[in-house]
Amino acid sequence: MRTVRLTKESTKDILENLLKRSPNNYGKFEAAVADILANVKEKGDEALFSYTKEFDKVEVTADTIRVTEAEIQEAYEAVDASLLEVIRKALVNIRSYHEKQRQNSWFTSTENGTMLGQKVTPLNRVGVYVPGGKAVYPSSVLMNIVPAKVAGVPHIVMTTPPGKDGKVNPSTLVAAKEAGADEIYKVGGAQAIGALAYGTASIPKVDKIVGPGNIFVALAKKAVYGHVSIDSIAGPSEILVLADETANPHYVAADLLSQAEHDEMASAILITTSTELAQNVEKEIDGYLKVLSRREIIEKSLENFGYILIAEDMDEAIDAANEIASEHMEIVTKNAFEVMMKVRNAGAIFIGEYSSEPLGDYFAGPNHVLPTNGTAKFFSALSVDDFIKKSSIVYYSRSALKEIHKDIIQFAISEQLTAHANSIAVRFEDEDKKEEP
Amino acid sequence: MRTVRLTKESTKDILENLLKRSPNNYGKFEAAVADILANVKEKGDEALFSYTKEFDKVEVTADTIRVTEAEIQEAYEAVDASLLEVIRKALVNIRSYHEKQRQNSWFTSTENGTMLGQKVTPLNRVGVYVPGGKAVYPSSVLMNIVPAKVAGVPHIVMTTPPGKDGKVNPSTLVAAKEAGADEIYKVGGAQAIGALAYGTASIPKVDKIVGPGNIFVALAKKAVYGHVSIDSIAGPSEILVLADETANPHYVAADLLSQAEHDEMASAILITTSTELAQNVEKEIDGYLKVLSRREIIEKSLENFGYILIAEDMDEAIDAANEIASEHMEIVTKNAFEVMMKVRNAGAIFIGEYSSEPLGDYFAGPNHVLPTNGTAKFFSALSVDDFIKKSSIVYYSRSALKEIHKDIIQFAISEQLTAHANSIAVRFEDEDKKEEP
Known part of the structure; x- marks a missing residue:
């Protein structure tokens, strides 16, 4: 200090x-991460199983990679009842805060027949990465899953590396189940990010990947950004x-x-x-x-x-x-x-x-997944906003378009985009011709 | 077809x-872009001027890189009056739509003395990239600047490559001025993205970079993502x-x-x-x-x-x-x-x-900067949302914290984070000791 x-x-x-x-200063691992991602993209499950054997010292197969209901029940039996109670109390608060972040679709209209708006839709599939290792953070599981759930994401897929016994830590599983994960897979590292980004026979491709991880996970998320969405790099x-x-x-x-x-x-x-x-x-x-x-x-x-x-x-x-x-x-x-x-x-x-x-x-x-390393200048806490997207809505009646059609045509022509101008012009060509002297 | x-x-x-x-499939240009970015980061203006000479065939200096008020006035004289009128009409509609996207800070409170909320703050500095070349799109200038302006961003910095005459296209300048750009610089390509991301003597570092560009610009934006924020990769x-x-x-x-x-x-x-x-x-x-x-x-x-x-x-x-x-x-x-x-x-x-x-x-x-290439599954149109960020707000009174302090301590201890538990415990240590039998 x-x-x-x-x-x-x-x-x-x-x-x-x-x-x-x-993490922008860890370029030296980029090539290794790129290799893992390319391998998972090409070979799918085969690559996943082989990396899991190499890095986690565990044999997983298409039959064992997904956590079963029986494994989840086992986890509930292993977790201290009073911790489960605290998790449930925390969940009430976390849900209640995130419910206030929900956004509505909206529109405005005029009597001349124009409607403009914004339609809010939840993402369809979200992947939540949960780190393994000695440190186990059920709170992090709650914080990553709840905003997706509150946003209305119908498919929440979690991945986490198995321990050496081939099992997932019980508090992680219990927190995931309580928060609402739909599918849980035993795979970690950059290979898990590859599976979520590209999909394999066992693990479905998702639209967005969130959750903390080591430098390999962070670099893998950065590498697949654009192909899927990611949360901010922690x-x-x-x-x-x-x-x-x-x-x-x-x-x-x-x-x-x-x-x-x-x-x-x-x-x-x-x-x-x-x-x-x-x-x-x-x-x-x-x-x-x-x-x-x-x-x-x-x-x-x-x-x-x-x-x-x-x-x-x-x-x-x-x-x-x-x-x-x-x-x-x-x-x-x-x-x-x-x-x-x-x-x-x-x-x-x-x-x-x-x-x-x-x-x-x-x-x-409030969410504990927060922008670090000065990125609070432009990033926000993980929130319901991360799990929705917005489509613009445009409706114009014939008379509404007619009123402004010449302005649009002029703007398009000034940009030399004649087919843009044409698509407006064809709708009024007969009457515009009549108007000409 | x-x-x-x-x-x-x-x-x-x-x-x-x-x-x-x-753009994820254009890895072959990544090394060239990384070189340009590293050079701009290290050498600043010197690198900018040298790339502008190499790629745009124009000599710019610290004295000429920023577009002057006189150049903007010249642009107004060069632009057709009726196009200016159309730009102004379009601006009214674009502003009006984006104003509806504004989000409010909010809070909830209880009488026991808890306040939770979300504080909305506009980004401080935003960089808008505008492509040069033969095609000139003033509409794109409006669409990138207006949402930042409506969000309340106090410093909007635009960069665009100069033509061979060393000047910026007049309709681009007029659109920028009408929409509310605060500073305009004559630099394009990956080097402009580097300048906006790292700052040089002439060009200030920004918090977020938006705007379309060629593959070099897109890859440069992807490379600086995390150091600054970017819009989605178009x-x-x-x-x-x-x-x-x-x-x-x-x-x-x-x-x-x-x-x-x-x-x-x-x-x-x-x-x-x-x-x-x-x-x-x-x-x-x-x-x-x-x-x-x-x-x-x-x-x-x-x-x-x-x-x-x-x-x-x-x-x-x-x-x-x-x-x-x-x-x-x-x-x-x-x-x-x-x-x-x-x-x-x-x-x-x-x-x-x-x-x-x-x-x-x-x-x-509505904004014409929209998600492409299947990314509408998880990205949205450029909007006011892109130019704000949210800070969570947490206030608990002594009595409110006291009520739940043991739950937090238990949760922290279950995650083996004893200093977390300690920071709650020290606030009640005297009375908790008294309670003990």
Whole structure:
């Protein structure tokens, strides 16, 4: 954790350091990922099974790749009843928040016979990638599936790498079932992304792929973008706490560490107008480090990407926060709502000293899949918006088109698109001829 | 133009043929584009000027790269007054349609002190790419700039390659000024995309790049995706006319040709339940070909990617149309509105025999930047949505957090994220300790 006086220069240096974590800088794996994708596209299931054997050390076949109802029942028996209850409580909140994101088709019309509108349709098939490995995040399963379900996507296909026993982690399966996954397949890595993008005999092609993953998964998603849609490319987690002298250093330090524990590339930043708070937060961090189980990860993350920035005043602090555009932002200041109004760039904004970031990871309802690595300048949280698309609707009556047909013809001719002009002209050629002197 | 009996097999073959036009299949130019981008990122203006000399045969400098107010005034003098009037009329419609796409920030709250919401913020800087060359499309300038302007983007930066005289086409400049571009630069190709993505001394970095371009521009946009945002990757234009025996073959043929004239990769498809209509449309096309100025392009486009598909009934026709997911779709049938309700996948839907596709290109108001190449299954028309982003808002009072804090702690611990659990626990540690027996 470095303490730095905030200036334009220091902000620029910090931004450069943070951007080192971007998946855009991992070009060296691109060729390997391209190979895997090409192989899956060409050989389908055969390639999938062979990569699963190579990378996950598990034999899957066309008969075992799809998770069965019996396996799901087994998972329910293995999961702690009280965790299941918490998952269900969280689901109520997550669904309720995402239901407010639903968008309606709309139209406007005139009596002269014009109707313009926008028709909202859910995507037909969505693929949700869930990482495997030691860390198991049922909350992430909920956050990726619920918005698709609320959007009305009829086919939600999940893929996740099997463990060495050939099984999927029970809490992952239970979360998937509770959230509403329709089909679950035991395959991970770039090969899973290839299967979802191109389809194989066992796994259906989807229209969009979402969900977090390692660098191979991220690069594979980027490579298939355009052929299918993807969510934004996720980087390591981030928190930025904007605090003044009214903040409780005990809480601020705990919140910074809650993101630093994610992985060594995670970033925790405090921007404050109070030198005293800065010092106290540092002390508190040292205290927590002695007791927290993920100490090694936290220490590396703080060393590489942790900052305490001292700002001259709150406006300067907010400007820097807008430049950094953090995934998570906590505002722990006087008049925190007023400060929020000045924040342009942040994935999620947590206001006040009891809105600790983990509240949003699990429970409050907003999605925890958020733009990282400065992309909050142009990307948003995963939402129902990601699982719908809109078709423009245009209806003009004969009289409505007649009124403006000469304007369209002139515009088309100015662009030398004579067949465009012709398609309007033919509809009025008889009467336009009569009009001519 | 091939006439084919519609079957699952023939639909599949047609889809495969159409997908050949995808920019995903132009990997051979990727290395050249990567070179240009790397050069612009490293050398900035110097690289820009040198590429502009190489590709556009024009010397630009830091003093001349930005279009001046005097050049814009000159453009106004060069443009036909009646075209300017048409541009202004079209702008009224385009603005009015896009204003209906505006989205509001929202929140919900409870008396226990929870507030959840979504804050909508426009992007700060947007880059609009406008192609140069012989074909000049002021309509495209309007369609790319207006939604950004309506969204409230404060800085709209346009780039377009200069002609050999070092100037930008006057109608392009006039359209840009009318639509509300803030800065205009004379640079094109992959180098312009690099400048917008990374920034140079002359050209500011933007948050998102939109606008059509050749294969170099498309690949460059794909390459910088993630570092900045981009619009969907545009392929060649497409029209699909869904018609029954009530359709006028004279109009249908004219509409098919209006898209075929765009370029040799464009696709025009008629799906009809009427063999008679199919035959008459073919005859009409032959008639038009004799008189249309872009005959050569049209003939090649029809030969490569033109189809007349005969369907058994309207449901089969609609299913195939949903599979093809065309950029533009015209419905010229009995009960056209009912047919529209069954259409899931199309960029824009034109209903009835007077809603000819060019009406949407220029005048009606909906955006003419639409998803191509089957991507209407998951992408939408360019819209105000492309120029905003959303931040989640979370506020919980002490008592609201207290009520659920143990659930969050349990969820976090089940994911082995102890620092997450800690950040909630520290807020209630004193009273939780008291509660213990």
